Amino acid sequence: MSTVEAVGKEVGRMRAVDALMECLKAEGVDVVFGYPGGANLPTYDAFVDAGIRHVLVRHEAGGGHAAEGYAKVAGQVGVCFGTSGPGATNLVTPIVDAMMDSVPVVFFTGQVRTELLGTDGFQEADTIGITMPAVKHSFLITDPRELPRVIHEAFHIARTGRPGPVVIDLPMDLSKADIAYEPVTDVQLPGYQPRTTGNAKQIKQAARALASARRPVIYAGGGVVAAEGADELRALVRAGRFPVTCTLMGLGAYPAPDPLWLGMLGMHGTRAANYAMDEADLICCVGARFDDRITGKLSEFAPRAKFIHIDVDPAEISKNVPAHIPIVGDAKQILGRLTEEYQGLDADHDRLDAWWQRIHAWQERHPLRYDADDQRIKPQAVIQALNRVTDGEAIVCSDVGQHQMWAAQYYDFPAPRRWVNSGGLGTMGFGLPSAIGAQLADLDRTTIVVTGDGSIQMNIQELATIKQENLPVKVICLNNGYLGMVRQWQELFWQERYSHVDMNTFGGEEASPDFVKLADAYGIRGVRLTDPATLEDDLRAVIEAEGPAFVDVRVVRDEKVYPMIAPGEAARDMVG
Template identity: 50%
Template sequence: MRTGVECLLDGLKKAGVEIIYGLPGGSVLDIFHKLYHAPFKFVLTRHEQGATHMADGYARATGRVGCCLVTSGPGATNTVTGLATAYMDSVPLVCIAGQVPTPMIGNDAFQEADTTGITRPVTKHNYLVRNVDDVPRIVAEAFYIAGTGRPGPVLIDLPKDVQRSTTKAATPENVVIRGYNPTTAGHPKQIAKLAEAINKAKRPLLYAGGGAILANAAPEVTQLARKANIPVTTTLLGLGAFPETDPLALRMLGMHGSVTANYATHHCDLLVSIGARFDDRVTGKISEFAPKADIAHIDIDPAAISKSVPVDIPVVGDVKQVLQALIPLVETRERTASPAKEWLEQLAEWQAKYPLTYDQNPAKLMPQYVIEQVYALTKGEAIIVTEVGQSQMWAAQYYKYTQPRTFISSGGLGTMGFGLPAAIGAQMGRPDKIVVDISGDGSAQMNFQELVVAVEHQVPIKIVILNNGCLGMVRQWQEL
């Protein structure tokens, strides 16, 4: 016989959890009693939002599922912004929240909240565990759901009486969930159709998003681009999916992207989206986005295809597996032969005419210059974590990313206060890397209490605060 807590901790161990971020409280004290003897490193954060962001940063840097543990009521509600951040960016993490005993649910008990109801819109899935026999299965399912298909956060709401109850139920070796079977292999006919379109295109463009990195498909993106000499642009979260030092790299697309990337999108005749979701900061006016192109979209989430931009060639499947099947069907193109020659020459002309520049001021330390110096000092090998705002965009523009999982930022939700705790999580997950948090003075103040965690655990993150004495991006918009 095992208690619910013992089932939980055994499930975490089998899921490969190394670090748990969180804060204790009355409804999770039984878990904390057992944690002393469990094989996990527990990191006491100073706010539950910080715990979710640390788990998020850990997950993005390592590719593993992050984990956090909080108490009921305010502890659980404090995770909402962190869960929403992870949900918008498809980050795999599992949040375990304590809950009041099941007989007291719905009676406005002390530190009670409808945690599953509150978090349902910002999680991939959530559970309220009412029977201790379900604990082993639910823990296994939570990690499986978080890390498969389109990744995302999963919350387990665990009442105190369920934690203390006993069961004979064992942790399952394999997870099978009826109705949940994400498509991983793309349809052969659709892949062949996409290959044919690439081979016929005169002005093709690859558009790589965060999904390419989540699928560990950066090598395949690079192989495809170089085989057919296709230029590559990326989203904010796609930075690192293709080395930006490569001549085929056009850098980031969209509102804060390069002129060449945006011109290329406007003039291409085939746009191949690889794990990107066509967000509004990229597309602008939908009717005028890539007006001359047939659009192909490779994505593991069928709901993402044609959600905002109509797609001509949909391919549902794991990005890595689809590209591995696609690459042998794509013809090799030489840079110096038509049609690649004319297209690449046009792009080179735009790049020369519209370089990424900024106004120099000898009397001031320009933020863009600071980012360039960080790039030089780290030789482009650091993990860059950002806050949200102008500092975020400068970090995206003036640092060249050559490897996946080296740019970590809140892209979808745009969460100020994300950077510092996420950097701590990233550094704990990748102690072999230099981790730099690029922050503005506004964002820096939003979760600055988590700096204590870095000091306490001797986490050697580097923090660069670009202080302009205001909420810079807000002011910039006001002055447009």
């Protein structure tokens, strides 16, 4: 059961869209993102009197990613509005992105009038059919009286269990229909009852396994962040002096740096984290799904290990790696109980001494490193400088590519909900609009976009939104003139056959825009950095200045992200 606060208007007759606004208020929604059009004109008319902050994005995809960024930082359901047809189809990418990364967002799409459904009317699209494989749930409103109940059910579904996106498709004629509105005070869905507590016997079994393991690793993912389980994760790790590693989506779930922290694992994770997983005799996976970027060659993944798998989604248990001790439930609850059980066993902590000696040897022999350059700016140095300038306390919103991996490797996230990126879908263009939502979720914290010259151009129009909303977002563009990650793969695995990855060459001149001038065109301060000697001071000046800024950092063009698990190889065979 989900209880909804009854606020706003009491029982009375009103348009369905006015009831929609009352429902948003009851759910505690204070900001939404969207773009108006013909089919959702009644909804936008209702915004005039609603008193809810609406952020006008410049593309529906920007609105969807902004709602994701808000949800990831605020820990609340994000809300996005789009119109019918192309407005709805432009939302498909953020919908899929939210589904892949378990982000709670409710998407409201306009739809043509009911008498036009199925006639190929102007701007008609089968939004429910198109999005059905990519949502947690969806609703097509066929009776305007259903709308209040549906909205609260959508929010409940989006935020509970494994979070995810929900679509509400609202035909135009029904949206302006007159209905008797009565506040909804609770939601009951007998057919939807996510398991949260976990099986007591399996939790005890997991505690005993941890107490007897000699080479354990705690492997935490984004599910720990979603469950607000960071404190419980830290308590378990420290109770057992366990080595801990996090996925790309889980960064911040355990504070970095820390003596027990191995760094990120996976394709571009640390050697220590991946080697520890490879030699572990027990892996306790919490809120992660053993995806291919973690396992490498699946048949050779962690060949010596038994697996505890804790996840709120039963479909993930044993999907890729068989779980010896499966526990279905909420990560926060289960971690707390697991720690209590473990502490009651009086385990011998000295049994891990040899394991830690081996891990420390890997850490000393294989730290994250790169060759410094006195003449050119290395991208890794940019992230390290940002880490120092912000004391690791900024919200970092990343696009997708090499810069994303460098940010994950070299920025130390001390807490959850500070790292916002597209993990499962890997959506270029995610970073800038997500920062809009992230900044609005926490107006007192510095918000930084780490992007590349390829990704930033996917949704660069959202600079106008940042300007209009007066948001002090700082954009740090690691400009190497390439689609850098694709170029890296072509160099390493395609015999240096570079195909359509150079963003700059056109008749011997630069084809990419002058980002400083482009920022100026949007009314945003633009800065270009080229000197490694003054890099940190230059970045500090930008970060500490008021208002938004766009920083074009000219970095080494052919730098590669290392270390790396080559495609189809095992984690023990990392290169670079």
